[in-house]
Amino acid sequence: MAEISELGEFGLIDRITEQFPLRNESSVYGVGDDAAILHYGDKDVLVTTDLLLEGIHFDLRYVPLKHLGYKSAIVNFSDVYAMGGVPKQITVSLGVSSRFTVENIETLYEGIRTACEMYGVDLVGGDTSASVTGLVISVTCIGECEKGQAIRRDGAKPTDIICVSGDLGAAFMGLQLLERENRVSASAGKDFQPDFSGKEYILERQLKPEARRDIIEGLRKEGIRPTSMMDVSDGLSSELLHICKKSGVGCRVYEDRIPIDYQTALMAEELNMSLITAAMNGGEDYELLFTVPLTEHDRIENVKGIKMIGYVTAPELGCAMITRDGQEFPLKAQGWNAFTEKSQ
């Protein structure tokens, strides 16, 4: 009998989905991207779903319910944007234990509502039931894009420029900080007040991430169509390997081009952790990773908040990072894997 942890989430998904061929005309693209692509009428419909479980994906000892609701919605919006689409509807299913009050659930939904209002998304359904275990949140998001215009992971071509939005590693460092303060608080007793001053940015990146609608709009305005795209939820290394595997290409990214905020760097120093590892493998950044043809080099500079971090190569060159001192290190997917670790 095989252990699930040996195969990992992606191995398991591969093994199962090869047994599920698509038969319906309206099923354009199934498992294996940020969202499924469905063909309904004159638009393509995008569908993505995420399951968030207490004790695995969040810890209620330091995640406020309102933030949790907000984030649950945002991570799904991010998947739709990562296809080049616009999120339009969500359904939310909850499993709640008896220790939750109606006010708790309303607080969670307040976060969901705020996210929906910010991003113009409608809540159209769901399912709420008791849970004998922890809190369970399942969100499905439906979005749309022009027919045939969804941006998948499999279109990157050699010489394409690799771009990423925002900065990386901050959400991971925010989590380290929250976990440290939680440990200190547990031993210090009830009078303990955590000191988060000067660390607001990394906390917000962990607790209240945003989906990069602005980047999608910026690209559209400039008339740039990425050849491949996905959002960075499991860490940049892991996502780069996904794009390269799906596209049948290799890549080179430069350590000194990876965007990192100074709060992230300070926190890594304070905790004596490798900054580049945090940025490459931290995860939960919800930034957009994408590739564009080399000919778009100048136009990309017109879109705010994007950094060019490397280029796509022929497949035989493999996937590697070039360090500041010019050495090449193969990329490894050390991204967050819910089957092998509870959190990084």
Next chain:
Amino acid sequence: MAEISELGEFGLIDRITEQFPLRNESSVYGVGDDAAILHYGDKDVLVTTDLLLEGIHFDLRYVPLKHLGYKSAIVNFSDVYAMGGVPKQITVSLGVSSRFTVENIETLYEGIRTACEMYGVDLVGGDTSASVTGLVISVTCIGECEKGQAIRRDGAKPTDIICVSGDLGAAFMGLQLLERENRVSASAGKDFQPDFSGKEYILERQLKPEARRDIIEGLRKEGIRPTSMMDVSDGLSSELLHICKKSGVGCRVYEDRIPIDYQTALMAEELNMSLITAAMNGGEDYELLFTVPLTEHDRIENVKGIKMIGYVTAPELGCAMITRDGQEFPLKAQGWNAFTEKSQ
């Protein structure tokens, strides 16, 4: 602080969803029916979602994983048929604890695949992660129907005939049988062999329900368009009250018209339970409950597997069942409520 059990699932949903207005043009109808109705292109897209939690919705001591997978898919297909639509795609998210092997997950997916093949549905996405608690299954189903042709719960009119497909109470009796055998087995030790002979039908209704595609096809063939429809998942009484509340009408149903299989009746006698209570409140029947104009009386008889059980009245007459001896009893929603009981 309000307890969730005081408000119940529907009270909670009402309270939350009134704060979520629909804003997008593509959001036709949101929370409050079997599925949401979305307007994408020349078809209406239906979306429904269900969250199944170990210990609440299923008990792995007597539910085989393959059946569980099958049923998880079917209950969602049933919601799409209950809107008069055709299910086309599903996404499946799983939370699995470390005691599960890859083979266990594959067995679960085998059931899902069988259901998908039977009903012509494609698996297009999902999410799999670890769970520190029990098994969590979240399924979202996407279906379609002709524009404006989705059948909601709010269209029943006085004098309409109330119809139900198949028979009721069998799945509930199947559950009683499984729970009894499980208790006996626990005290009798490992040599115990449950005897299910002559009870195959009620077991199958519990473990391997079907969605009534045949009824939807039969109605379409006869050119009959129900004025309201939903599937019977929480029990006939509860569903009738939903339709009447949403439509602003009352109803009368006749005890002697409620379709019940003889295995259901025998089991109720064996367990000394009220047969009509099981049929009216048992739940998990996944039959279709619908109303048709009185003028369709003769044509309805051409569709196999449908029973006319009563009629719609003016709202001031309320909702009642007429017993065999001519007495009127108000209908009560004693349906399965995951917030107040683990199972009925």
